[in-house]
Amino acid sequence: MTAPVLEIRDLAVEFKTDTGLTRALRNVNFDVPRGEVTAIVGESGSGKSVTANCIMRLIQPPGRITGGSIRFAPTASQAFDIAALEDKDERLLDLRGGHISMVFQEPMTALSPVHNIGGQVAEAILCHREVSKEQAWAEAAQMLAHVGIGDIERRMTMYPFEFSGGMRQRVVIAMALVCNPEVLICDEPTTALDVTIQAEILTLIRNLQDELKNSVIFITHDLGVVAQIADHVVVMYQGRVLEIGTVRQVLKQPVHPYTKGLLKAIPGVVDPGERLATIASVVGDADITTPFPLIKLSDGRQVSLPRGHVPAELKP
């Protein structure tokens, strides 16, 4: 068992707003296993994107990290706490786009409209390594071919508006992977795409991960996508982690009432014509708002429940 690449402990984030302090994250605890895909699922406002932004140290005022640690253990160098770095620490420049990189939801806004595709991918290389422009351009071409873009020479001199949504997302993935990061964070990378293109991009991410063996954090609200891409699942709600386990544990035998509700609310799970379950109807009287600490169950998963509510066969 290798050590996790990221260990997140008691992470807390607050946003100062006109109406007071909003606690975007409260005592978030989970590990990101090395070389595997961890999905963070939750609805809007659950804190999944804030968690990703913390790992990249992209939380900006009025938000700030108010507590906890993010221990990052690169394979080749000393482990350090990302949350504790000064804003001007040079390690942050290495980190962003170098050790850890990110693929965003909307590929059109993630790309510059006024720079050509080749230049944007090459820039990612030039930011992090001492290579000539020609070398960077050649490596960018290689990476673009790798993510399935054909007719490279011509396409590299084209601009994002000349590409379809799926092609742009391939470019963003190439940019994210070109420095061979240890951790790739994908924040809803397929949400804006058609289902057919989503299937292509999911297959691409999965194949690249199999090949490059980097650790992937995949943020999504779509449980179908989770089932297809993830090895591990972290379920978040209102800034807290409710359940952590393998993809089969969480999706096939959920323990937390909220996870059960989330699964039952998907159309396609019940027969057409039947009413869809809403989370409120599945959760019923169970308390999902009190922050109970995570308990480790006998099958290895963790769940935020009062001890009395843990099913007998899974008692630690």
Add this chain to the structure above:
Amino acid sequence: MTESLLEVRGLSKSFDGVPAVEDVSFDLQRAGTLGVVGESGSGKTTLARCILRAIDPDVGTVRFNSENGWTDLHDMKARDLVPLRREMQMIFQDPFSSLNPRMTVRQIIEEPLLVHGQRNRAKRLDEAIHMLELVQLERDSLTRYPHAFSGGQRQRIGIARALVLRPTFVVCDESVSALDVSVQAQIINLLEDLQKELGLTYLFVAHDLAVVRHICDRVLVMHHGRVVETGSVEDVFERPQQNYTKLLLSAIPSPDPDVPLRPLDRQALGL
């Protein structure tokens, strides 16, 4: 046998010579729900807009079974369409941009009544209050502005606005696509309840095939502006005949991790 509410024949529309909808024909049964599915650019929304005459089709006929009998929508003057608009309404995708931020919920829900000549203030208010109950929002919502509501609540306001004129035909253009899964489930249940209660007929435009399968009884699959396959939801989803339908269905990720995603190859299918 149920009667038809809408008959569309040979509908086509192109923009600057680029065809968006080509030769589309179908019937819509009263109190039924017809799903229109396809990728972006397949012509779903253009089709919906042509039917409502939000844009004018180039050729083709749209006949609507209104309170006063069958009417040809395609050759009516804009002014003559106004009374018919009471019977046909639309629920939009984005609960944020489809509500005017400077209007209170009361003004938003009452506006269609005003447009259609309801001058009695008390009657308008009664209607607005009734609509709020129907979409399960608190009565004190009336004096508040859209920004005070969540996405799901805003979509309820949009539904109240669409239904306040008591239409028979409602076009839902990606009406649940922007919502979280639990909120989406609530809105889908609400749309189904309202359909039963008010006898509504839905044209449900969506790219999410799981949602279409749940809510629709018939489905129209569009590709490059043409209808490639049509039939009952069960037939189309269980026994797709066309390669394009097979491609779409193969791309849906199953929430069961033991059912792997195996999307068909577009080139191999000759699409």
